[in-house]
Amino acid sequence: MDALLAVRARGINKCFGDVVALDNVDLDVTQGQIHGLVGPNGAGKTTLLGLLLGLAVADSGRLEILGTPVERALAVPDGVAGFVDGPGLYPSLTARQNLAALAQLRGHDARTAGIDEVLDQVGLTDVADDKARGFSLGMRQRLGLAAALLTKPRLLVLDEPSNGLDPSGKRHVHRVLTRLAADGTSVVVSSHRMDDLEALCSEVTILATGRVVFSGPLNKLASENRELDYRVRTSDPLAARRLANDTDGIRVVEGTGMRQDAEVLVVRALVPALDELVAYLVRSGVAVRELAPVVSPLEAAFLALTERQEDGK
Ligand SMILES: Nc1ncnc2c1ncn2[C@@H]1O[C@H](COP(=O)(O)OP(=O)(O)OP(=O)(O)O)[C@@H](O)[C@H]1O
Numbered sequence: 001m002d003a004l005l006a007v008r009a010r011g012i013n014k015c016f017g018d019v020v021a022l023d024n025v026d027l028d029v030t031q032g033q034i035h036g037l038v039g040p041n042g043a044g045k046t047t048l049l050g051l052l053l054g055l056a057v058a059d060s061g062r063l064e065i066l067g068t069p070v071e072r073a074l075a076v077p078d079g080v081a082g083f084v085d086g087p088g089l090y091p092s093l094t095a096r097q098n099l100a101a102l103a104q105l106r107g108h109d110a111r112t113a114g115i116d117e118v119l120d121q122v123g124l125t126d127v128a129d130d131k132a133r134g135f136s137l138g139m140r141q142r143l144g145l146a147a148a149l150l151t152k153p154r155l156l157v158l159d160e161p162s163n164g165l166d167p168s169g170k171r172h173v174h175r176v177l178t179r180l181a182a183d184g185t186s187v188v189v190s191s192h193r194m195d196d197l198e199a200l201c202s203e204v205t206i207l208a209t210g211r212v213v214f215s216g217p218l219n220k221l222a223s224e225n226r227e228l229d230y231r232v233r234t235s236d237p238l239a240a241r242r243l244a245n246d247t248d249g250i251r252v253v254e255g256t257g258m259r260q261d262a263e264v265l266v267v268r269a270l271v272p273a274l275d276e277l278v279a280y281l282v283r284s285g286v287a288v289r290e291l292a293p294v295v296s297p298l299e300a301a302f303l304a305l306t307e308r309q310e311d312g313k
Pocket residue numbers: 016019020021039040041042043044045046047048
């Protein structure tokens with residue numbers, strides 16, 4: 001079973017002086033899985049990703065990467081690539097030269113290292129001969145991803161890779177990561193964007209003040225017995241409000257602080273009551289044109305779990 005794990009961490013602790021950055025952290029990442037890491041600022045995400053990349057060593061605990069126990073020396077484990085705190089690039093070199101320099105550092109022939117292929121993969125072919133100095137944050141992120149891909153990693157570790165990406169850049173990067181995972185590469189990715197992680201990941205780990213407060217499949221979070229707020233757009237907002245008030249288990253939420261939209265009703269409910277409301281609306285001749293959680297299930301769970309942790313409950 002463990003042979004299928006790209007990362008197996010048990011009881012990892014890491015302190016910086018008095019600050020406990022990681023507190024007894026366990027993490028399992030299956031081969032070919034995109035695993036999301038979320039948590040408030042200072043939760044320990046970058047510290048954990050740094051351990052996976054061999055940029056630091058844990059104070060205690062056991063860490064196995066791609067089936068091999070990690071030693072106490074600072075070194076990138078075989079088969080691992082990625083970046084934390086933004087990719088390291090040479091600003092005075094072009095995108096292509098950056099990748100060639102990297103290939104040479106690793107002892108590869110720059111002409112055969114697959115540079116064109118990775119530039120194409122991340123959508124930077126058109127700017128391959130432009131200097132990295134002039135690149136936007138999103139372009140630097142993509143070049144960092146290309147540099148990681150050049151090593152054909154079996155575990156890719158990315159800290160906030162969507163930072164600075166416009167929607168099409170983000171879609172592009174998502175496609176690259178999804179394809180890699182389908183081919184068996186494992187990806188561990190941190191993000192503050194829940195929609196990003198929901199689009200990408202099958203499993204997530206939520207950290208708060210260095211502790212794991214949830215780790216598992218996204219659908220386990222979504223199916224938890226928790227009321228959510230939903231936006232309901234209908235063909236007849238007044239009738240919809242009346243019918244919602246008549247439905248057991250449905251509460252109409254007023255003054256949500258969101259932009260007012262007369263056609264949209266916000267209701268708080270569990271899924272079964274929401275199903276009843278939809279059936280009731282349709283039976284009453286009111287068309288449902290949009291129905292979506294105001295905040296995603298992941299974001300709702302994230303807020304609930306991290307607030308609980310901060311309250312010390
Ligand atoms: N090199 C360091 N020296 C001292 N303290 C550090 C160091 N690196 C991290 N820390 C502390 O460890 C804790 C965890 O930091 P870390 O950067 O891992 O959190 P994070 O979840 O990545 O936060 P963010 O979302 O803000 O990037 C924080 O309290 C941070 O101040």
